Amino acid sequence: MSDPTKALGRPAYRPDIDGLRALAVVPVLLFHAHVAGFGGGFVGVDIFFVISGYLITGIIAREIDADNFSIIKFYERRARRILPALFAVVAFVLIAGSWLYLPGDFEGVPRSALAALGFLANVWFFMQAGYFQSSAETMPLLHTWSLGVEEQFYIVFPLILMLIAKFAPRLRLAAVVALAFLSFAWAVSKQADSDGFAFYLLPPRAWELMFGALLALGAIPQIRNQFARELLSFAGLAAIVASTLLYTKDTVFPGVTALPPVVGAALLIHCGPQTAVSKLLAMRAPVAIGLISYSLYLWHWPLIVLTEYAQDEKLSEVQSIVIVSLSFAIAWLSWRFIEGPFRNHSNFERRRIFAWSVGGMAALSAASLVLVSLGGWPARFTEQSVRYAEGVHDISPARDACLNDQIGGARPECNLGAEVAPTSLLWGDSHGVELAWVLGEQMKVKGRSLAQRTHASCPPALGYEAPSRKTCAEFNRAVMTELEANPDIKTVYLTAFWASDNYRNSRVASQLPQTIERLQQAGKSVILIGPVPPQGFQVPRRLAMRGPEIETASRASYLAKTNWLTRKFTAWQQTGVQIIDPADQLVQGETTIIVADGQPLYFDSHHLSVAGAKRVLAGGSQL
Structure with a gap:
């Protein structure tokens, strides 16, 4: 049998690799469309990196070995492959965003377009938001981060x-192995950080592309035994399927x-x-999906994001089916009428493809810069909508300075109010x-x-282990130690997102009473600020798009989420704990309140705005 994996021989077309592209893109699509069971669908991007590293390194290495490699020719191929469909998607996003997005959300759209066009989207989004954070769901070009990683790799x-x-031609394989190892080590060293460095940036991602490159360079010996090949290919498929089905957005990723x-x-x-397995991947349906996989990847995310933004809620099951189907249809059209013609050398010879590339990039960049100059372009909306x-x-002017989001221990000296030693401390998430x-x-x-000690996703409950914040327990221990060592702090406010499923379904119900008891033993007066009713939608956006006459969370749903805590209020009050119940100000009859005096009381779906906090703390009787 001939060697189908020989490193640098001119390869025959591999339909199974197109099928592998389908195995990469479909989980990504279903994950983004919120289809149950595909919580790890984001690993499809990693599969794309391996495929890209294998195919493109094979081309580069063959041409270098034949002494006919041309950087110009290489980038001509990249331009034909990447730019036409990307230009179409960027243009669509700019037009749709100009029509749909509210000023605060729109400001980032043309900026992200500029980043995508310059293949710096990964850097831009690293600086803006994590991939799994809620703010990412309003970014229609977020997915272009992977193009940034790939194109930066192919510059270097x-x-x-x-x-x-x-x-040093004899050291080629050893050098690539060393670079891949260093990149992987970097990824592992950063994998637990929540800042997105390991996820977005090239250095800790390059090893995935180099894994494919090592295949192309012949680093892995040929497997001649057919049974071993069958077994290993099945193991490879199982590894992909398992990670797709078992991983979730809470999985520490990437890295190991x-x-x-x-x-x-x-x-x-x-x-x-x-x-x-390869014959299965080489069947007509997977190959057909693989051929349109690039366009499918580019188009599906903006369609999902823009639809959810327009209705200000997640896709329903029916909508997911519609959007997935529409994504396939548009991807085929994009492949047939955009990708195909530009790959055809008879339609666009080298000079013309570069002219179109430079012209398209210049036009879209100019349009983006004009939109950037307009700020959020508030003139598109009414004054009241803009205010909403x-x-x-x-938000608090001290939010960034005083919210511990990554590291352990209490933040140093985050005091609010007069320039005197604090006599009170607020402890919470x-x-x-x-x-x-x-x-x-x-x-x-x-x-x-007042001293502020707040840590994201970390309730003031000793012993609580946050699934997404590994430093929570350490932080809480540090705050308690600080309180017990400082007799000048007489009053402690405890607050958190008590309606969170993570808190309700964990041991917080038993850990919080123990924490309160320990504070009282230390001589502290305890004031518990109760739960804020979560709304399930972005309050300022919903108000701006639909006005104040909208349906809000019901009193019944609020009580169902928070009864585990509120039923303890009476008993705690009998021990001297003072209760500030946001429900007194935010629940009216059988519904909840989200706006007062023309101001939203939330800055997102469940965090109080400063206006909301003022309403809850009105009167200052708790002082």
């Missing part, structure tokens, strides 16, 4: 291979957890094409930030100050 990697070929999809893709490439939309900015600011302003008038 061909040059590295050329230099190695000129000065990226190994199963990456190794799985490498095994399928290396052991094909004459295995049962600006509610997203009604991100729900406490705006409350702390308002308390600080109230105390400033009285010549007093």
Whole structure:
């Protein structure tokens, strides 16, 4: 049998690799469309990286070895492959965003378009938001981060291979192995960080592309035994399927957890094409999806994001089916009428493809810059809609400085109010930030100050282990130690997102009473700020788009989410705990209140705005 995986021989067309592209793009699509069971669908991007590294490195290495590699020719191929469909998607997003997006959300659209056009989207989104954060769901070009990683890699990697070929040709394989190892080590060292560095940026992602590159360079010996090939290809498929089905947005990723999809893709490439799995991938349907996979990847995310933005809620099951189907239809049209013609050399010879590329990039960049100059372009909306939309900015000026989001221990000296030693301390998660600011302003008038100790996703309950914040327990221990060591702090405010499923379904119900008891034993007066009714939609956006006459969360749903805590209020009050119940100000009859005096009381779906915090703390009787 001939060797189908020989590193640098001119390869025959591999339909199974097109099928592997389908195995990569479909989980991504279903994950983004909220289809149940595909919580790890994001690993499809990692599969794409392996495929890209394998195919493109094979081309580069063959041409370098034949002494006919041309950077110009290489980038001509990249331009034909990448730019036409990307230009179409960027133009669509700019037009749709100009029509649909509210000022605060629109500001980022043309900026992200510029980043996507410059293949710096991964850097831009790293600086803006995490991939799994709620704010990412309003970014219609978020998915172009992967193009940024890939194109940055192909700016550097061909040059590295050329230099190695000129000065140390025998060290090519060893050099790529070393670079891949360093990249992987970097990814592992950063995998637990929540800042997005390991997810978005090239250095900790390059090893995935180099994994495919090593296949192309012959780093892995040929597997001649057919049974072993069959077994390994099945193992590769199982690794991909398992990570797709078992991973979730809470999985620490990438890093070690990226190994199963990456190794799985490498095994399928290396052991094909004459295995049962590769023959399955080479069937007509997977190959057809693989051929349109690039357009499908580009188009599906803007369709999902724009639809959800327009209705201000997640896709329903029926809508998911419609959007998935529409994505396939548009992807085929894009492949047939945009990708195809530009790949045809008879339609666009080299000079013309570069002219179109430069012209398209210049036109779209100019349009983006004009839109950037307009700010959020508020003139598109009524003054009241703009005021509602600006509610997203009604946050504590000290939010960034005083909210512990990544590291352990209490933040150093985050005091609010008068410039005196604090006699009170607010301890909680991100729900406490705006409350702390308002308390600080109230105390400033009285010549007093408040210490703020807040950690995202971390309730003030000793012993709580946050699934997404590994430093929570350490933070809480540090705050308690600080309180017990400081007799000048007489009053402690406890607050958190008590309606959170994570808190309700964990041991917080038993940990919180123990924490309160320990504070009282330390001589502290305890004030518990109760639960804020979550709304399930972005309040400023919903108000701006639909006005104040909208349906809000019901009293019944609020009680169902918070009864585990509120039923303890009476017993706690009997022990001296003072209760500030937001329901007194935010629940009216059988519904909840989200706006007062023309101001949103939330800056998102469940965090109080400063206006909301003022309403909850009105009167200052708790001081």
